[in-house]
Amino acid sequence: MKLLINAVQVLLLLLLAPLVRGVIARLKARIQNRRGASVWRPYTDLLKLFRKEDLVPDSASFVFRLAPIVLFAATLVVAAFVPLLHGSALLDATGDFVLLVYLLALGRFFLMLGAMDGGSSFGGMGASREALVSTLAEAPFLLALVSAAIAARTGSIAGMVQWTLGQDFFQFSAVHALAFAALALVAIAETGRIPVDNPTTHLELTMIHEAMVLEYSGPSLALIEWASAIKLTVVMALLIALFVPWGMAGSISALAIAVASIVLLLKMAALVLALALVESSVAKLRMYLVPDFLGVASALAILAVVFTALMR
Amino acid sequence: MTQIVFNSFLLAMLTVPVVTLVSQRWRKAHAIPAVVLMGSLAVGIAAAAEGFWRGQRFTVDVSQVASFPFALGVDRLSAFFLLLICSVSLPVILFSSSYVTRHYAGARRHWLWVLLPLFLMSMVLVVTASTAFAFLFGWELMTLFSAGLILIDGDSEQRRHNIFVYLLMMHAGAAAVIGAFLLFLPHAGNFAQMRASATSMPPSLRTAVFLLAFVGFGTKAGIVPLHLWLPRAHPIAPSPVSALMSGVMLKTAIYGFVRFAFDFLGGGPSWWGYLVLLAGGVSGLLGVLYAISEHDLKRLLAYHSVENIGIIYLGLGAALVFLANHAPLWAALALTAALLHCLNHAIFKSLLFLGAGAISDAAHTLDLEDLGGLQKRMPLTGVVFLIACCSIVGLPLFSGFVSEWLTFRSFLAASELTNLSAAIVLPLAAGVLALIGGLAAACFAKVYGVAFLGRPRSLEAGIANEVSLPMQAGMGALATACVVIGVFPSLVLRGLGTLTEELIPGAALPQAAASLSGVLPWIALFFLVLVVGIAAFNRAKKLTATWACGLPGLDERMQYTSTAFSKPLRRVFSQVYKADRTLEVVPGDPPYFPTSISYRSVRTTSFEKFLYRPGVDAIVAAALRLRQLQTGNIQIYLLYIFAALIALLMFMRFV
Secondary structure (H helix, E strand, C coil): CHHHHHHHHHHHHHHHHHHHHHHHHHHHHHHCCCCCCCCCHHHHHHHHHHHCCCEEECCCCHHHHHHHHHHHHHHHHHHCCCCCCECCCCCCCCCHHHHHHHHHHHHHHHHHHHHHHCCCHHHHHHHHHHHHHHHHHHHHHHHHHHHHHHHHCCCCHHHHHHHHHCCCHHHCCCHHHHHHHHHHHHHHHHCCCCCCCCCCCCCCCCCCHHHHCCCCCHHHHHHHHHHHHHHHHHHHHHHHHHHCCCCCECCCCHHHHHHHHHHHHHHHHHHHHHHHHHHHHCCCCCHHHHHHHHHHHHHHHHHHHHHHHHCC | CHHHHHHHHHHHHHHHHHHHHHHCCCCCCCCHHHHHHHHHHHHHHHHHHHHHHCCCCEEEECCCCCCCCCEEEECHHHHHHHHHHHHHHHHHHHHHHHHHHHHCCHHHHHHHHHHHHHHHHHHHHHHHECEHHHHHHHHHHHHHHHHHHHHCCCCCHHHHHHHHHHHHHHHHHHHHHHHHHHCCCCCCCEHHHHHHHHCCCCHHHHHHHHHHHHHHHHHHHCCCCCCCCHHHHCCCCCHHHHHHHHHHHHHHHHHHHHHHHHHHCCCCCHHHHHHHHHHHHHHHHHHHHHHHCCCEHHHHHHHHHHHHHHHHHHHHHHHHHHHHCCCHHHHHHHHHHHHHHHHHHHHHHHHHHHHHHHHHHHHCCCEHHHCCCHHHHCHHHHHHHHHHHHHHHCCCCCHHHHHHHHHHHHHHHHHHCCCHHHHHHHHHHHHHHHHHHHHHHHHHHHHHHHHHCCCCCCHHHHCCCCCCHHHHHHHHHHHHHHHHHHHCCHHHHHHHHHHHHHHCCCCCCCHHHHHHHHHHHHHHHHHHHHHHHHHHHCCCCEEECCCCCCCCCCCHHHCCCHHHHHHHHHHHCHHHHCCEEEEEEECCCCCCCCCEEEEEEECCCHHHHHHHHHHHHHHHHHHHHHHCCCCCCHHHHHHHHHHHHHHHHHHHHHC
């Protein structure tokens, strides 16, 4: 039964990810006084792309077509580590948060290679910038997770969630605010949102992710888009699970799961609204200010680790 | 039985140079030395495997026959490093069997086949020695033979200077190692005596031994700031030799350090561990940062050896901290991580250097700016190089990840220590390791992306052809090992667990290590199913021209270069590089069209400028001052002798 719930969690992340994207886009449009596309638009986009043919640049090797698949597979495995409705996950191992960070790195590494395989300047440009952002995001990402792991005295994400569930919200350690802030900043960089990267830009001065996928089309592009939607949702789910998991089902009963679903929906809605507000009110940072942005995240993460160690 | 296998391995290795010299008379016999060498290495693997997994011990004691203390003895630690040397060298020699024939002829080829087995033999000697004499004998020979192998590629002024730096630093390091042995006097004979006497040593003497071993072996391992020789010596050797030097020779230094710090001394105060951690962190970060700015493939790889030695030292440092805090369980985990990273680095770094050899063989250059599009020209070399890149970056499902994960795991375990400083420093070291990993990913995305993907940037890269079958087989074997260790780490971890149990009393490999071994094969299976499935589903494709904004004439020079790729990171970390740039523009008429532009950017590392330069200058200044004694006048010399005689007589009279 638990296995079933865990499998459903992964499926939910897989299937609802495009919706999250659609809702964000719609909300942003409303905030900017536009009507915006339907929230189901990402699904129709994916369908359309899957039906189209795959255009491959003549200079490209097998890596070009392998990259989207590896990215998609890696993101899907990451989804299996994150508890969503119940405080457990499909994959659960001590120290799996390191695996989570490195699986995201695996997908990104291959996407960078795929971008460079196209043989144009755009791919290299995007890959080079992505290398900068992801390099500097990896340390605060891991340190924030380390501080959560130390506080919970366990090395697995599901274990950390279980521990937090047992804590009282109002007596919950203030150190977690630091870790949460660090992880939220990293999440923005990791998922390529404003102010680090603009997912809707097509101006070469500002493109990072879009420059990398410029050469992709058809099913390959669909896989990349789907994977980045899943990544966004998974990172949001990770933030919720690690820092505000209350409401997750403690036992496996229909009622508990139903309550957990509604609570999750509300929490997700809050995060999505926050993201849409930030994206509508903040301008994208200059490239060379991104290291400062991630520097703040690193400082917060380091403080989080130090204070967690002090307060053990 | 295994004793016989081990003896025959030693004998077989010694016969290879003889075989080479004999077989050089026949013209068609150039494969014979390689075959004999590979055969003897296979025997070595058999012996080492018995020692490593079954714990068989074997000894060769010459001191009973001759009157000098020369003895070999293989325990589990030695067997592990013997296994590492033999099993990594075997594919490298397979690669060389074709590479050497293609690139070297006549005397140079014979020298290579004489020196290669001797070099391997000296490394075997270092890790199997059980007396100080045998160890130091092998240690010195290792330096000399490797220097000889570098000289085979030529002896121009620049190369000689590099080899001079190499030999100089190696001998300085060896002096420290000899010092570490001498401090054990009068028990400096064999390892068993040294181990026994270490417990009764005064703490100050133990610290002196530790520091000498740290500096001595650190020089050989190439930790910052003792790494100066590494990026000079490794890139100029023939590629298979670079593979052996970077992949295997550096590990003998780790062996020596582990032997001293863990086996003889059994750990010490916490600050030993912090010192090693600091060395590891600094080496790791600076190594990878220097690597990113390189575009000569072999220099880049050499700097990555500094980085990986740094990662190994991070694990060793954590192990020492845990030992000092009486947590043998976690010390065993950290030590296992370090030793596994030794093996992994030996495999993927050798593979990368062999790949560099294959690239230079096919495209006749190692400058990344002249490469590109090689994946299509050299499919197998490209795939194995990609596997090696994934491993060195530490991506999941490849070998490097397992050892880096174990290191992370041990850092995290520090939060269970009561000692506050350890509980803060070690988890923060995880951040350093993550930063190193991120930088390495950026660097190898650059290497593989620029060299193998996109369009060829030079004519020769465009007509490169796949290398010969033995070269492919050698690289393929190493790549397979990367994937097997990455997916089924328990194959090696179990043996390493027993090894660390022997080294650290009261330790067993914690359950934590097993949790990963259970997950990885399933993730690998999932990846395999998904990749095969989607690839089968999405087979249709249409070739088109790359998008060039609707304009014609997209050419290979419009691609991002290696230098361009690393520019953002170099700019962010500009404090580390501090390049000296000179730009000279001769303005023309009108001034917007200069007649000539010259740009030079020289990067001398701060270590050379601030650490070594003053020392060298002081020595040269002192030598110049001393030269005034040497007047060339024989009367003055006679006066010196007379004065020395008087001084000696006075000394004898009054003391």
